[in-house]
Every structure is written in structure tokens, then in C-alpha cells.
Amino acid sequence: MRLSPECRTFNSTTVEKVIMDMKARLKDPDIARLFENTYLNTLGTLH
Secondary structure (H helix, E strand, O other): OOOOHHHOOOOOHHHHHHHHHHHHHOOOHHHHHHHHHHHHHHHHHOO
8 A cells, every 4th residue: 555645755747647547557456556566666676
């Protein structure tokens, strides 16, 4: 589960747009949530 926007230490309109676009394309809500979590986790672990 994502932190609320006011608690996040990193904010990006581009990242949010990618997430919203993919969630609109992925009709299964479980798959959409899985994408959101794994995408954000991947971005958070890149150096």
C-alpha cells in the first residue's frame, strides 16, 4: 500500500502519469495494483 501523498519523500508527475496510464490499461485490479507496487519498488531500489 502506498503512502499518502503528503507522507512521500519523492514526488514525480511523470511517475504518477505512468502509473495512471498503466492502471487504466490493466483491467484486472489485482494486476494493476501489482504493477504499481513493483514499479515503485523498482524505482526505489535503483541507484
